[in-house]
Amino acid sequence: MGLTGVGNARELGGYPAGDGRVVKHGVFLRTASLAGATDKDKERLKDDYQLSVVIDLRMTREKESAPDPEIPGVRNIHLGIIDEVAVAEKQKNLSAEDLEGLDMNNKVDRLILAIKAGIVSDQMYIEWLSSATGKAGYAQMFKEMIDLPEGKALLFHCTQGKDRTGCAAMLILSALGVDEDTILKDYMLTNTYNADLISSERQMLIDQGYEGQELDRYMKAMDEVDIQYMVNALEWMKNNYGSVKGYITKELGLTEAQIEQLQTRYLHNMTAHPAKEATCTEPGNIDYWTCDCGKYFSDVQGENEIGKDDVVIQAKGHTSVKDPAVAPTHTNTGLTEGSHCSVCGAIIKIQEVVQKLAKDPQPMTVKVSKKTVKASKLKKKNR
Ligand SMILES: [Zn+2]
Ligand SMILES: [Zn+2]
DSSP states (O other): OOOSSSSSSEEEOOOOOOOEEEOOOTTTEEESOOOTOOHHHHHIIIIIIIIEEEEESHHHHHHHHHHOOTTTOOOOEEEEOHHHHHHHHHHTOHHHHHHHHTTSSSSSHHHHHHTTTHHHHHTTTHHHHHHHHHHHHHHHHHHHHHHHHOOOOEEEEOOOSSSHHHHHHHHHHTTTTOHHHHHHHHHHHHHHHHHHHHHHHHHHHHHHTTTHHHHHHHHHHTTTOOOOOOOOHHHHHHHHHSHHHHHHHHHOOOOHHHHHHHHHHHHEEEEEEBBEEEEOOSSSOOOOETTTTTTTSSSSSSEEEEOGGGGOOOOOOOEEEOOOOOOOOSSSSSSOEEEEEEETOOOOOOOEEEEOOOOOOOOHHHHHHHHHHHHHHHHHHHH
């Protein structure tokens, strides 16, 4: 997305949504915390993306310690996904032994505590999706999607942009009809976008003496994503609601009609136009796709919008070949020089018919018979 101060920033545009449809670009943006956004980033979000709403999925504590920047004209809504009361309860249940030696000002120690308290686990997405807080948050997110003004963008984020944001992306993409494989691929992209962060934090933990499974568990709590977390959530929804869409209608209160409305608004309905070679007389075209909305694209993902005229390959013009002149005789008509196209056969310069030659006038000097010659000589002599 071209942001320098915001991590794990990407958008949901370009994913195939079945039936030749594809998610529109620049509408749904997912990122890590916006706290580090530069002035340029804010400008880009506001001017290039036409950002209208920011949905902050973090807990109150996280939000207050790293507040979102104000962007003029952009609404910021706080939709905490994690049940903060339940989290506090879980922490209270920890024994003194669990807490021994942990410093709550240290990031790693806070994670260890969260893991020990069962707040961070491969079941946590299911906990969020089944909690009243999580359902209310994601339901409101869909409402914002429905109310989003035409041509505007919606950004959702948490702290690392991977778990609460990952679930939000999973729900949005499912509602739009994107398949599970693509959803998982999008989910796993966090490990690519966070690659630098992951390697430096991993090193930090190794330096602190962590290794093996323990190290992996902490990394997943911090910056990495593990496909199993999302697979568990998807399985849970399929088992309990038949599908993710089933969960969205039953638990988040969206109607089938509203889901259809989202698909109509946020998907391009692509029609393929296969490439056609230009001939001498007829223009051809490159491979291109059009959408019902009137846009032209050079790729099926709808990533490269192009002008209507850009798809045309102009006709090449004929390849002219000279047709030689044919000399007439007194028995055959002839032709003047002409030309035709060697590719399509079209005649470019028409050949004119040249009339047969008249029968030879038999010039005296050549064709006169001996007899006649003699006769004339005699005449001369006799004169
Ligand atoms: Zn369209
Ligand atoms: Zn031709």
